[in-house]
Amino acid sequence: MHGNCTNFSIPANSVRFQASAVVYGLVLAVGLPLNTFSLWILLRSHGLRSSCAVLMVNLAASDLLLALSLPLRVYFYATHQWPFGVATCTTAIMLFRVNIRTSCIFITLISVDRFVALVFPLRSRCLRTSACACKCCAAVWILVTIICIREIIKLHSTLNNICNVTNLPCFEYQGDAKGSTIMAVAQATFILILLVINIVSTVVVIVVLKKRPSAGAAKVNNKMNVILIFAVNMLVFIIFFLPFTLQLLTFKGENDSEILRALICLASVNCCLDPLIYYFSLDSFWQDNSKRQMDVGTYSLSRSNERVLN
Template sequence: MAGNSSNSCISEELVYSARFQASAVVYGLVLAVGLPLNTLSLWILLRSHGLRSPCAVLMVNLAASDLLLALSLPLRVYFYATLQWPFGVATCTTAIMLFRVNIRTSCIFITLISVDRFVALVFPLRSRSLRTSACAIKCCVAVWILVTILSIPEIRNLHSALKECTYIPCFEFQVLAKGSKTIAVAQATFLLTLLVINVVSTVVVIVVLRKRPSDGAAKVNNKMNVILIFAINLLVFILFFLPFTLQLLTIKNDDSGDVIRALICLASVNCCLDPLIYYFSLDSFWQDNGKRQTDVGTYSLSRSMERS
């Protein structure tokens, strides 16, 4: 390990400061809001909508991703409140990786939701064979498998480096191994590509909606709902994912890591907003749809405008 990586193992315990206190407060608030909200959202989605539409499938997976992050937050709150870590190396590695996996999967699922709505609106008839629950389930399974496989080297590297620490600083720990810069650039490039896809989808949808006539309040309502979801998709990317992504490109061996840790705090807030954005903005969220499509905001709008 010595020749391949440098890490932030320290021989003495951390000294409590305002930054640690602020971290404990932020993670505590995110936990207090995100855990019940995502649990409730996941329960409602599974109970009322199941996996009967591609949009419902994607939302269930987004909620599950956010719930995994929320479940790891009590450990972060404890660490930053006490600056002690009695839970061992494996637990620390798991908690750190849950955050990283959440960032990656959330970005992907948010983008897939945008693409699903984009295709449903712009190509409502041609996309019917593609926009199925089975196809959405396969995509989600592929996402989880791919992200897990790509995370294995990272997990092994992190676990090995942590084992060398006498005092485990856990969430204050960072390891910069050989090739880590390449991984950071690859991850940043991937997330920026997803952002571009969201931007393009949003612009095209707005152009399409402006060109199609709107007769009646229902159609105007549907238009606004669709545009709102696309706009907030971009907002989530720009506020929570973009700063963290760009910071990955500037990390150096002698970096104290204070900035990236602050951005990790900021990025964790996305698990609180996802349920509000993607679930409560749907008119049908609280209703049992039966055989109807869950994503009526897009589906009904596209059908009605095809008739116009």
């Protein structure tokens, strides 16, 4: 079966391995509880009743999937061993790729949702519904899954051809990055398009907020929070998504592997920063659902009284 197998051993670079184990361990320690708690708060206090909440629930779920795969990376870099087989290695690697792809899409959708809510508050009501957001999120997951199927088959086959399958160089082996120029170009182009959308949305929102009156029906109560939403989104794209994607695009071979592994490690940190988006994007993020329902009921009663008096 392995007559034409590829010889590849785990490098004995203890310093980089220890650094990777520490970084992934910190991301796991922060990202797992933070995203679990954020997902619980989103579902408990906001549910799926608004487009923004639906998008954030899906973003938190994507980050949680990445966080759940990090113990395997910590174990590999801490022990220099991989006794879990090809299938587990393939799954762990693909969870990272799924997170990068879904996160950048969901973050952009959150920016677009906030953008149209601010710039077109009345005309966007028919589009900014939970049902529409659920359909968009379902389409994202289906599209990313379809894209990953071919990669899963190719990666599993490549890893299976390594001679020492009992101790795979799982996260170190970058052989599948070679010859994937079309996918790398497509991913880089897509990331750049999403980055442009975020930049345009940010610029337009800043201009609109400057022109928006400070009082009256068109008043925005938390202008700083609105700006911070777009600032965090831009930060995530520029620091975590863009370098990894561009390096993958220019990947030449083993000489670029060290940089690529470092950028993969950096990109995993995005799951720790995403909860800031939830905090700044949703009004009353910490507010209990029963309290919000009481506020809504009080508002409806006051409106009814006004109609009776008029």
